[in-house]
Amino acid sequence: MRRKLLTLLVVLLFTGCFSDETTSNEKVTDKQLNELNSSKIEKTKDKKVSTKKASLFTLTTTKGKSLNIDELDGGLAIHELKDKVVFLIFFGHRCPPCLAEIPALIELTKEGHKDLEIMAIEVQGLNNSSLEKFAKYKGINYSLISADNNQDFISYVGGKAGWSGAIPFLLAMNSKGVVQMVHTGGLGKAQFDNIFKEIKAQN
Numbered sequence: 001m002r003r004k005l006l007t008l009l010v011v012l013l014f015t016g017c018f019s020d021e022t023t024s025n026e027k028v029t030d031k032q033l034n035e036l037n038s039s040k041i042e043k044t045k046d047k048k049v050s051t052k053k054a055s056l057f058t059l060t061t062t063k064g065k066s067l068n069i070d071e072l073d074g075g076l077a078i079h080e081l082k083d084k085v086v087f088l089i090f091f092g093h094r095c096p097p098c099l100a101e102i103p104a105l106i107e108l109t110k111e112g113h114k115d116l117e118i119m120a121i122e123v124q125g126l127n128n129s130s131l132e133k134f135a136k137y138k139g140i141n142y143s144l145i146s147a148d149n150n151q152d153f154i155s156y157v158g159g160k161a162g163w164s165g166a167i168p169f170l171l172a173m174n175s176k177g178v179v180q181m182v183h184t185g186g187l188g189k190a191q192f193d194n195i196f197k198e199i200k201a202q203n
Contacts (some may be wrong), residue, residue, distance in 0.1 A: 030060035057153045061143045075178040090169040092124030097186030098168045102188035118142035
C-alpha cells in the first residue's frame with residue numbers, strides 16, 4: 001500500500017456480499033441536524049440552564065457500552081474513542097468474506113493496540129441477543145453492534161460514504177475521526193496492519 005490514504009478510496013472486490021438491509025443514500029439535511037441537536041436540559045429558574053446537546057447518534061455494543069457520535073467534517077466524532085484510530089466495519093453473519101476476516105480482526109485486537117478500536121456492525125439481521133451468541137461462538141474480542149435500532153446511523157454513513165450495500169465494508173478513521181480510507185471487500189491481517197500503520201504514521 002502506497003501512502004495514498006489521505007484520499008478516500010473505494011475498492012469494490014467481487015468477493016463481497018450484500019446486506020439484506022435496505023440502505024438509504026439520502027444525506028441528513030441541516031434542518032434535521034438542528035432538530036436532532038436542539039434538545040436542552042431545562043433546570044429550575046434559580047439554576048443555570050444547561051445547553052448541552054444530545055449526540056446525533058448513540059450506539060450500544062453487545063457488552064452495553066454506549067458510543068455517542070456526532071458529525072465531523074470528513075468523518076465522525078466518536079466521543080468515547082477520542083484519540084484512537086477506528087476501524088468501523090459493516091459485516092454480516094452469513095457473508096463468507098466477512099467471516100474470513102474475523103480471525104484477522106481477533107488477532108489484531110489481541111496485539112493490544114491501545115490506540116486502535118474496532119467497531120463492527122452486523123447488517124444481516126442478527127438482534128443483540130443473537131449477536132452476543134455469535135460473538136461467543138466465534139471468540140470475537142472487539143466491539144460488536146446490532147443493526148437493530150441503528151438503521152439511521154447505517155443509512156447516514158452509507159449516504160456519506162457512497163456505500164452500495166456490499167460487505168464487508170470498512171471505514172478507517174484517524175485519531176481525529178477523519179476518514180482516511182473506504183474499502184469494500186475482505187482483507188487479511190497484513191492488510192489491516194498496513195492500514196493501521198499508515199494512518200498512525202500520518203498523525
